[in-house]
Amino acid sequence: MPIQGFIRFRRHQVGQETAFASNTPATRRLPYRGSIVVEPNRTTPDVDTGSLDPVLAAFAGATDVSASWEGKTAFDDLPYIFALGVMGGITPTGAVAKTWTFQAASLTADTFDTVTDEWSDDVASDSIVAAGGVINDWNVAFADDLSAYDISANLYYAKATLGAGLTASLEVDSTPQWVYGAHTVIHMNSVPGSIGITPIPTAVHGATFSVNNNLDRKRYADGSNVGWNLAGYGRGPREVEFVVRLAKTAQTIAEAQTLDDTPVPVRYFDIKTTSTEIIAGTAIPYSNSIRFAAELVSRSDTEVSNNSVIELTYRGKYDATLGYALRCEVINTLAAL
Secondary structure, eight states: OOSOOOGGOOEEEEESSTTTTTOOOOEEEEEOOOEEEEOOOOBBOOOSSSOOOOOOOOBOOOEEEEEEEEOOOBBTHHHHHHHHHHHOOOOOSSSSSSSEEOOOOOOOOOOOEEEEEEEEOOOOGOOEEEEEEEEEEEOOOOOOOBBBOOOHHHHHHHEEETTOOOOOSOOEEEEBBOOOOGGEEEESSSGGGGTTOOOOOEEEEEEEEEEOOOEEEOOOOOOTTTOOOOOOOOOOOOOEEEEEEOOOOHHHHHGGGGGGSSSSEEEEEEEEEEEEOTTTSSSEEEEEEEEEEEEEEEEEEEEEEEEEEEEEEEEEBBBTTTTTEEEEEEEEOOOOO
């Protein structure tokens, strides 16, 4: 007799909210692993009661609701990562091929789009519906086999409802267009006006790009917040990091040696992936671009099979001439979140 609670029946499906934490029905199922965690932070009072063992009932603390999404990267799913983890309020352009552009502000604070995340497995009565979801931190990476990018994101939610049930009749995209390392070129330039022009030739083994928004969760005592629901999120310092693994060439060795320059030169990167798949009805390929300015902060040696390779770590920064710290653009067929 099968035991209910099958891992492969788990699913995340999300709906974009028009009002914060508004419990919006899902419109898309995302192909990611990970479950929603509801932590009420109950604490037993640390007081003397005449007993070696706890006697008093625990008191509730602020409930934290979180989740991790992990999987592979598809072009039509990327706008969810960027809208929840870079900036919200973006409407794509284009009739068939849709261009989504997320250029994060540095000198002001963008708002994020938020989603309601419906999660369950085959036991519908054990579902969790979490509203007000945003991404605190995320990363994309490809390894030396140049296969489909890995993607992971950690989310915070404003509240959760247990056993609420899921929106019916949603399925994952069964034929996604994957973002491949093999289709990626990393451009590195020394001046902002040349960003996206000069590729790193015949050296890139793999790379990881990550963003941490350092959000903090805000709650108010207003007499009705019985569930410790969040009122919103506080923006912390955004941390952008880029780690790239490089074969030892004259160019990459020279770049590694700029680590002891004073000052360390600013580099302008474009991580550009152009698929071999053309969007139906157009002559436009699926593509993704992540542009940013950064400074080299560390250099180490690692290994790829039988070879020692250079691993360079860059830290992102705002560049006034470039006009932004981070710009993500994806061309796909997704018309709306």
